[in-house]
Amino acid sequence: MNNNPDGTADTKTGITITTTPEDHLIAWLAALAIAIHIIESVLPSPLPGVKPGLSNVITIVVFVLYGWRTAVWVSMLRVLVGSILIGTFLSPTFMLSFSGAVASLIVLWLASRLPGDGLGPIGLCLLAAMAHMFGQFYIAYLLFIPHEGLFKLLPLLMTAAVVFGIISGIIVRSMLRHLEKDANDITAPNRNEQE
Amino acid sequence: MKCRWLSLLLFATLGLTACSESSPPVHKAKLFTLGTLVDVSVLHEDEATAQRAIDIVEAELAVINTQWHAWRDSPLTSINQQLTKGETITIDATTHAFMQQAQQLATDSQQLFNPAIGSLVALWGFHNDDRPEDAPPTTDKIDALLKQAPSMGDITLTATTLSSSNPAVQLDFGAFAKGYAIDQAIARLKQSGIEHAIVNAGGDLRAIGSKGKRPWRIGIRHPSASGVIASVETHGDESVFTSGNYERFFDFDGRRYHHIIDPRSGHPASGTVSVTVIHRNAATADAAATALFIAGAKQWPQIAQQMGIDEVMLIDDNLTIYMTAEMAKRIHLEISDAEVKIIGDNA
Amino acid sequence: MTRADYFAILFAVLLLPYLYATQWTGDKAGTTASIMNGDETTHASLTENRTLQINGVVGTSTLKIEDGKIRFTASPCLGKQCIHSGWLAHAGEFAACLPNRISVAVLGEEPRFDSINF
Numbered sequence: 227m228n229n230n231p232d233g234t235a236d237t238k239t240g241i242t243i244t245t246t247p248e249d250h251l252i253a254w255l256a257a258l259a260i261a262i263h264i265i266e267s268v269l270p271s272p273l274p275g276v277k278p279g280l281s282n283v284i285t286i287v288v289f290v291l292y293g294w295r296t297a298v299w300v301s302m303l304r305v306l307v308g309s310i311l312i313g314t315f316l317s318p319t320f321m322l323s324f325s326g327a328v329a330s331l332i333v334l335w336l337a338s339r340l341p342g343d344g345l346g347p348i349g350l351c352l353l354a355a356m357a358h359m360f361g362q363f364y365i366a367y368l369l370f371i372p373h374e375g376l377f378k379l380l381p382l383l384m385t386a387a388v389v390f391g392i393i394s395g396i397i398v399r400s401m402l403r404h405l406e407k408d409a410n411d412i413t414a415p416n417r418n419e420q421e
Numbered sequence: 422m423k424c425r426w427l428s429l430l431l432f433a434t435l436g437l438t439a440c441s442e443s444s445p446p447v448h449k450a451k452l453f454t455l456g457t458l459v460d461v462s463v464l465h466e467d468e469a470t471a472q473r474a475i476d477i478v479e480a481e482l483a484v485i486n487t488q489w490h491a492w493r494d495s496p497l498t499s500i501n502q503q504l505t506k507g508e509t510i511t512i513d514a515t516t517h518a519f520m521q522q523a524q525q526l527a528t529d530s531q532q533l534f535n536p537a538i539g540s541l542v543a544l545w546g547f548h549n550d551d552r553p554e555d556a557p558p559t560t561d562k563i564d565a566l567l568k569q570a571p572s573m574g575d576i577t578l579t580a581t582t583l584s585s586s587n588p589a590v591q592l593d594f595g596a597f598a599k600g601y602a603i604d605q606a607i608a609r610l611k612q613s614g615i616e617h618a619i620v621n622a623g624g625d626l627r628a629i630g631s632k633g634k635r636p637w638r639i640g641i642r643h644p645s646a647s648g649v650i651a652s653v654e655t656h657g658d659e660s661v662f663t664s665g666n667y668e669r670f671f672d673f674d675g676r677r678y679h680h681i682i683d684p685r686s687g688h689p690a691s692g693t694v695s696v697t698v699i700h701r702n703a704a705t706a707d708a709a710a711t712a713l714f715i716a717g718a719k720q721w722p723q724i725a726q727q728m729g730i731d732e733v734m735l736i737d738d739n740l741t742i743y744m745t746a747e748m749a750k751r752i753h754l755e756i757s758d759a760e761v762k763i764i765g766d767n768a
Numbered sequence: 769m770t771r772a773d774y775f776a777i778l779f780a781v782l783l784l785p786y787l788y789a790t791q792w793t794g795d796k797a798g799t800t801a802s803i804m805n806g807d808e809t810t811h812a813s814l815t816e817n818r819t820l821q822i823n824g825v826v827g828t829s830t831l832k833i834e835d836g837k838i839r840f841t842a843s844p845c846l847g848k849q850c851i852h853s854g855w856l857a858h859a860g861e862f863a864a865c866l867p868n869r870i871s872v873a874v875l876g877e878e879p880r881f882d883s884i885n886f
Contacts, residue, residue, distance in 0.1 A: 375873020
């Protein structure tokens with residue numbers, strides 16, 4: 227997030243944007259999400275392009291630490307950059323990643339409005355993973371293969387979503403425990419909205 | 422509060438998956454009547470309602486079968502006996518409506534659909550459940566009957582009486598009664614609150630509504646090979662009727678004689694293998710399929726127009742497929758090597 | 769774990785059996801393949817061994833039917849995931865080539881036609 231259009235002019239005009247440790251962390255998390263996105267793209271799936279959404283792990287860490295708006299940025303950045311790097315930008319695969327990301331962000335937004343204790347990492351990951359899977363599935367059905375046979379895959383895909391959702395929930399929980407210590411040094415405005 | 426959000430989510434997900442949920446069950450019945458096997462498929466949530474409707478249909482078809490049977494003792498055979506004697510017959514309102522519809526269809530088809538040639542059909546031996554492989558009738562006998570030229574035009578119909586000016590008129594509603602019966606069956610189903618059903622009598626059918634979230638799918642059997650030649654999806658309320666030379670026939674001396682008699686020649690109509698007609702009304706579709714079969718590859722478009730039939734497929738001896746543009750738009754051919762001619766595309 | 773977490777898990781646990789009950793068709797041997805190219809669906813019997821060439825959005829996909837099974841054998845797409853799906857033989861099995869918009873589903877018990885006209 228170092229906004230520095232002209233490196234040479236920098237020292238003379240003195241326009242420097244200082245980056246906070248928070249910015250660095252978000253950049254790191256986005257990069258990590260993109261890496262996971264790329265790794266995930268080579269995983270086989272019964273329905274091409276439909277993925278379990280392991281990069282949701284990062285989206286949810288960001289959501290818990292910095293709130294929903296930042297999670298949207300990281301998630302969209304991940305989908306865009308990830309697909310440009312793989313070369314699937316604007317292809318059906320990209321549309322599926324995008325719709326999955328949007329669906330899980332909608333669920334996260336709903337979760338952020340929950341009163342009381344709200345959802346912990348496991349509940350967030352589980353619901354986001356299911357939304358992610360269903361979003362991809364439904365867009366695949368609507369836009370690409372409106373074949374009734376597709377619905378036969380839904381139970382398997384949703385089972386995968388539940389399993390991956392719980393696994394990523396456990397990962398997120400332990401990541402948050404580690405980050406919590408570091409994060410204590412950072413001023414995180416939206417942190418722990420629900421907790 | 423929490424529960425409210427979660428149940429909202431639950432309903433949203435269930436609502437979306439419900440899109441592919443299975444439709445109400447189809448209740449099926451096989452009825453042996455009208456000299457054939459009648460398949461009734463009724464799609465309804467409630468089995469008792471479906472069964473009641475099927476029972477009503479069964480009773481209705483039994484009545485029609487006894488009323489209009491062309492060769493076993495029936496009210497129709499006694500009408501024919503009285504017509505031979507030149508008597509005036511008292512009829513009820515149902516018979517009047519039946520006769521009037523048949524007479525109108527005969528006129529519209531330029532008498533190619535001719536239910537007055539019962540004696541000709543009998544002469545060919547088709548007034549028989551299972552025609553023996555005997556010799557065809559001699560040309561003299563056929564010509565003698567043709568000279569008398571019986572037609573529906575000879576019939577005088579009033580609200581309560583029926584008479585004929587031509588003693589040669591012998592009624593045989595083989596190309597009409599089945600369609601009429603299917604129409605009555607569908608009417609009974611509708612009265613019983615059934616919105617989705619198919620009544621298929623020996624291969625000819627009328628379908629209403631749909632099979633849940635998709636239309637009813639109808640396969641049209643290949644006239645000379647195994648499998649289907651084409652398929653079509655019905656919408657709303659439609660009848661699909663086919664007249665084919667493979668339905669009833671006998672072989673003699675290496676020649677095949679089928680049951681669709683051309684009233685102009687007195688012989689089985691030649692040149693056509695089958696005609697399929699899609700039309701709302703089953704009785705009209707029934708008569709039209711027969712008339713267009715007799716009309717043949719050259720004359721059928723004109724007769725179809727007069728009868729108000731838009732969707733026709735005719736297959737001739739060479740397996741060339743002729744279709745109206747309206748038929749071509751909706752039918753799906755299941756074979757790839759056919760020669761297809763689309764007729765009368767005014768678009 | 770919060771109370772809402774437990775609700776989320778309960779929701780998932782209830783949803784899965786519901787999905788299996790309504791959408792899963794078991795592994796009955798299939799009789800027909802329903803092939804969808806764009807918006808157009810055609811059917812092919814699995815009893816007849818043959819090779820089908822289907823022209824999709826980006827090129828020609830090849831499907832092979834052999835001894836009651838069907839599979840993609842060639843595809844113009846990059847990932848070749850449709851080919852990796854392998855043989856499909858049981859009712860409900862499904863393979864798709866997303867870039868070429870071609871999908872294959874094996875149909876089981878349900879007959880192709882609701883009624884036959886002849």
